[in-house]
Every structure is written in structure tokens, then in C-alpha cells.
Amino acid sequence: MSTDDPLHVLMLEDVATDAELVRRELEREGFDFEAERVTTEEGFTQALDAFAPDIILADYSLPRYDGMSALEVAQAERPHVPVVFVSGAIGEERAIETLKQGATDYVLKDKLSRLGPAVRRALREAEERRARREAEAALRRAHDELEQKVAARTAELRDANDALKEEIEERTRAERALRKSRERLTRIIDSAIDAIISIDASLEVHLFNAAAEEIFQCSAEAMEGESLAAFLADPFEALVHRHIDAHQEAQAGDGAVPEAEGRYLTAPDDLQARRADGTTFPVEATLCPVQLPAEDRYLIILRDVDELKQAEEEVAQLESERSYLQEELKSEYNFDEIVGTSEPMQSVFDAIDQVADTETTVLVTGETGTGKELVARSLHERSRRANQVFVKMNCAALSTDLIESELFGHEQGAFTGATERREGRFELADGGTILLDEIGELPLETQAKLLRVLQHQTFERVGGSETIEVDTRILAATNRDLEAAVEAGHFRSDLYYRLNIFPIELPPLRDRTGDIPLLAEHFCEMYAARTGKDIDGLHPDAMAALQGYDWPGNVRELANIIERAVILTRDRQIRTEHLSIEEDPDAPGPASFETLEEAQRRHIERALEVTDGVVGGDEGAARLLDVKRTTLLSRMDRLGIDPDAHRP
Numbered sequence: 001m002s003t004d005d006p007l008h009v010l011m012l013e014d015v016a017t018d019a020e021l022v023r024r025e026l027e028r029e030g031f032d033f034e035a036e037r038v039t040t041e042e043g044f045t046q047a048l049d050a051f052a053p054d055i056i057l058a059d060y061s062l063p064r065y066d067g068m069s070a071l072e073v074a075q076a077e078r079p080h081v082p083v084v085f086v087s088g089a090i091g092e093e094r095a096i097e098t099l100k101q102g103a104t105d106y107v108l109k110d111k112l113s114r115l116g117p118a119v120r121r122a123l124r125e126a127e128e129r130r131a132r133r134e135a136e137a138a139l140r141r142a143h144d145e146l147e148q149k150v151a152a153r154t155a156e157l158r159d160a161n162d163a164l165k166e167e168i169e170e171r172t173r174a175e176r177a178l179r180k181s182r183e184r185l186t187r188i189i190d191s192a193i194d195a196i197i198s199i200d201a202s203l204e205v206h207l208f209n210a211a212a213e214e215i216f217q218c219s220a221e222a223m224e225g226e227s228l229a230a231f232l233a234d235p236f237e238a239l240v241h242r243h244i245d246a247h248q249e250a251q252a253g254d255g256a257v258p259e260a261e262g263r264y265l266t267a268p269d270d271l272q273a274r275r276a277d278g279t280t281f282p283v284e285a286t287l288c289p290v291q292l293p294a295e296d297r298y299l300i301i302l303r304d305v306d307e308l309k310q311a312e313e314e315v316a317q318l319e320s321e322r323s324y325l326q327e328e329l330k331s332e333y334n335f336d337e338i339v340g341t342s343e344p345m346q347s348v349f350d351a352i353d354q355v356a357d358t359e360t361t362v363l364v365t366g367e368t369g370t371g372k373e374l375v376a377r378s379l380h381e382r383s384r385r386a387n388q389v390f391v392k393m394n395c396a397a398l399s400t401d402l403i404e405s406e407l408f409g410h411e412q413g414a415f416t417g418a419t420e421r422r423e424g425r426f427e428l429a430d431g432g433t434i435l436l437d438e439i440g441e442l443p444l445e446t447q448a449k450l451l452r453v454l455q456h457q458t459f460e461r462v463g464g465s466e467t468i469e470v471d472t473r474i475l476a477a478t479n480r481d482l483e484a485a486v487e488a489g490h491f492r493s494d495l496y497y498r499l500n501i502f503p504i505e506l507p508p509l510r511d512r513t514g515d516i517p518l519l520a521e522h523f524c525e526m527y528a529a530r531t532g533k534d535i536d537g538l539h540p541d542a543m544a545a546l547q548g549y550d551w552p553g554n555v556r557e558l559a560n561i562i563e564r565a566v567i568l569t570r571d572r573q574i575r576t577e578h579l580s581i582e583e584d585p586d587a588p589g590p591a592s593f594e595t596l597e598e599a600q601r602r603h604i605e606r607a608l609e610v611t612d613g614v615v616g617g618d619e620g621a622a623r624l625l626d627v628k629r630t631t632l633l634s635r636m637d638r639l640g641i642d643p644d645a646h647r648p
Contacts, residue, residue: 006034007031007033007054008033008054009054009057010036010044010056011036011057012065012070013039013086018086022035022057022112026116028116029119031116040065041065044065044073045073048074053081055081056074056083057084058071060098067087067098068098071083071101075102080129080130083102084107086112087107088108089615089633091637092637096497096500110629195209195216195303195304196211196299196301197302198290198298198299199300200297201244201296203227204225204228205223205226206224208223215304216273216276217275217276218276231274231275231276232273233274236273240287247296247298248296263286263287265287281304282304282305282306283302283305284302285300286300286301286302287299287300338371338375338378339519339522340512340518344507344512352379355502355504356382356383361475361476361498361501361502362379362475362501363499363502363504364376364475364476367479369509369556369557372477373437373477377435379475380473385473389433390432390433391425391432391434392434393425393435393437401415403446404449405424405462407424408424409426409462414461414464424461427468429472430472431472432472433472434474436477437476437477439477439482439499440479447492453472454498487631508554509555519558520543520558523562524537524566527562527567534572537573539575546558546561561580564580565579597639601641604621604625604636607621607624608646613646615629615632615643
């Protein structure tokens, strides 16, 4: 679409007044557009071809058609055209489903002020996808052209090589008398590490081969007749002079010609050479005398070991990273495996099986101690990245000024104390999986940078300008209510929607009391094996005490209590007195105290009874409870509350 052409907007909307509101909002946002409204499948399909839309605004459901079917048709017929759902309340799960099926965004009809930014973002992402497709096509064409050139050049080199072989054979036959000299020169050339430079006693250059040109970034023509001293660091130059002088003194002392043996040059601080641009680099070098009838010559056979030094440094860095990762794997975390047969845990297992072998971002939620990191590890181990690294980052464990450095790395000198470049957790996790634990604690400015990584898998190190691209699957975990944090302005809504594509909520231990015997026996066996004790299990009274406890610390607390009990017991069974839990006989038991979830459900149902099942509007339950309509609908969906059941 030309920037001068009006935007073609195709609206799938059965309510004319709603369509007019959308047009007015687009006009208010300053869009130059032409709009066409359709209400049926036939009209939508025809408009895709005849109207050639630049963007599609679709209602979720219509009397004769539905937005999800339209989305499927649009992706098949016009995959480059973005689709934005403009609909009434469809619930959080349905909204997320539209994004998972390929929609760019969704906007509620009672929040049309968000339409303009959503349309601009959708058009921008569509343009970015188009640009990437064009770039990929250009790269493919360039690749094909390069292959053709390589093939042509290979053929030329093959012909040149054949011609060279013939010429060598001819010269070999013609120069038999010089064979001994040629063999001697061949031995010298064959011993060369990289660059071959011929000099006289004053260091004047007589031969400068192609490898030397590349290393010193200077042509042989420019070097011929010049002194090599300008290209040697002072210690290197002094060392070459010392060996040449020693050779000439030995030659003059007894009149015999010394053997032309190569001498490996070394210095305490390593040899340093200098390129034409003045930069120095480490080298390895050999000095070899060459006997000529008229004068003495010397060959310097030299290798640039700068890349070798860098490789050694990188190996050291990788070794350090490997040690770090091994420590991470060895570190103590909640427990060794997921244990549970209760219905809530079976739902968790099903969710893990569904999403583990995909690249989808997963948000693991639950109270402290419920095993969120263990679920994340299970997702990684069941994925195609299982053989790659799993990196964990606790977002709550670092201060604000250090967390970006930990996530994205930093360049040398980026801040006080940054004495060397360091890779961040995302680079360490390249090819593997990263778990962002306690993600609700991320500062807002870091959330914006994390959103970019989620969208494009690119970032820059702190203090750097180079864009680094990684292939990392992102898992997140939190014990906070991110939806409430979004409403309070402490967490970005766009990041929340990106993370919440596939949420897995872990139940607290008090909601899966049927798993307590299994967990207790599991921890008992594990810690007994670690301490070398022979323990048969738990006494029935001890097990009853565990099942009657409310477990505010969840599974982690249970593990700690069992570990302590294993240490304390002196016989083959853990008894009640070994458990570090206090029972208050006057306190009401768990069954007599209403849970927070039950209280929320009862409170919402009372509001619906007062409003006759009406959720939104001035007389609705959302206004009565002083929460947003969308928030109330989301909580009702999570708690399984049907508003129709409260309507007269």
C-alpha cells in the first residue's frame, strides 16, 4: 500500500451503529481510510478479493458468521493482512485464543479508545513481516547468485590449476639442474606457519608473501625495499637484531657457513607485531638464515595468534559459564520430582504434556512453595530443547541497577565495576530455555526491554550498541496476581498478555490434601537415603497431623518438616513429636474456615443476586463491587460462576 493511498479497512460487523462508532474512532485517530462493512461469510470472502483490505476489524460472533472462521479464511487467503478483533466481552480465555490463532490484537467495544493504537501496532507488525519476507527473498536471491559465482569461480580455478600443473611439469623438466636448490627452498616454504618475509641484515624487506599482506594489512609492493622495523614492536625488533648479529659473528669467527636452521623467537612478554594502521597483535615467529652467493638473507616465518588468544579467552569464559551452570544444576531446589495423584495435579500434568514440546511462552503461577520451578524444569526436559541449557533467573534476588546486566549482560566499562565484558542469562540460554522466576518483581523499565526479547528475540548488552539475537524459550513464574498488578500500574499489560498465552496455575497444598501422604512418604525416603537412616515411614498419628495442618508454606514447608523429622527420629518410624508443627486446640480447623477463593465466589454471587445477573453497566455487579467489568468477568470465569444462573 502506498503511503498516499487511503487505508482499506474491512469490517465484519452486523451492528451498523457499532460499525459507525468504529469509523468515528478511526477518524478521530487521524486515519485516512476507506471502510467496507460485511455481515456474512459470502460478503467477507468477496471483499477479500474485491476490496483488497489493508486491515480487518472483526466482531467475535455474528448471527450468520463468526470472527474465528473469518480469521481462518483471512490467514489462508490474505496471510499478510492483520486481523484485530473488535468485540464485546468475550472472556480472557477466548481473547487469548484469538491471539494464539493468529489475530494481532483484540479491542473491547467499550474501550474503543484503544482501537487507534491497536490498529497502528497491527499495521506496523504487518509492515515488519512484509519487510522480513522481502529481506528473506533478497537473501535467497543473493545466495543463489553467490552459488553461481562460486561455481563459475571454481571452474576457473580448476582450469587454472590444470594449466598450472602443466606449467610446473614443463618447468620441472627444464630445470632439473636447479632441483637441489628448489628442494631446499621448498623445505623452507613448507615450514612456514603463515607469513613469509625475506629481509637482509638491516631488516630491509625483499619478499613479502600474500599471507604477510593480509596479516600486516599492507601490500608487497609498498613493503619492498622498506624496513620491517616499523612493523615490529621494540622488543621484537631487538630480538631479531640480536639473532642476526649472533649469526654473522659465528659466520665470521671460523669462516664456515652456519647451518641454515630456523630459530624460534620468544620474549618474556610474548612477541608483538604492528599492522599498517598501528594496532599491535601477538605473534609466533621463526627466524631462518638463507645462504645466497652475494649476501646473507633471513626469512621470518610468522603467525598471527590474536585469534588463538581470543579463542583461549572464550574457552576460559565458556569454562566459567559451564561451572556456573553446573552449580545452578547442583543447587538445592524444592524437591526432586513432581508427586501427586489429585485431580488438581492431574490438570497440571495434562497442561505440561500439552505445551512442553512447543515454543510457546508459559506463565507458571501459584503460592510460594508450590513447585513452580519444578514445573518449569519439567517443561524444559520434555521439550525439543531438553539437551540444551536450562537457565534460571530470580528477578526478586537482585537490585534494580543490576538486574538488566544479569539478564542482558554488559560491556566492559558500562558501569563502575564492569572490568570486563560479560554475557547475560539470555545469551547463556541461547538454544535452550530461561526461567524468569518471580517475574512480577521486575522494574517497569526492564519489563519494556523484556517485551522486546519476547517479540523479536533481540537485545543489546548494557553499555553496548550491538544487537544480539538469540533463540531462547522463555518461561515465567510468579506468586503475585499479575492481573491485579496490571490494574495497579505495576506491571505492563502488553507484557502480561505476551506471558499469559498458556498459564499453568499450581494448586496450594491445602487444596490437594490427598497428595500429602504420597509427598510425605516421598520426602521421607529421599531424606532417609541422604542421611543413611533406615526409616519405614510415618506413624498414622503423624500422618493425621500432617493432613490436618493448613500448610501456609505448601510443599516446600512439608519437605523441610520431613527433613527435620528424619534427623530427629531415633527409631524406624516418624512420630508426631518429630514434626515441627504446632496445633492450637482452640483454633478452628481448615474445614471450618472459609478460603479466600470461597469468600470471593460467595461475594460475587451475592452481587449477581442483587443485580439479577447483570455484570456491566451502571446497575451491574461490576459497579457494585467497584471493579472493572473485564476483571469481574475474568474472575467469574476462573471461579466457574455463571451469571445466567442468577437472572430471573
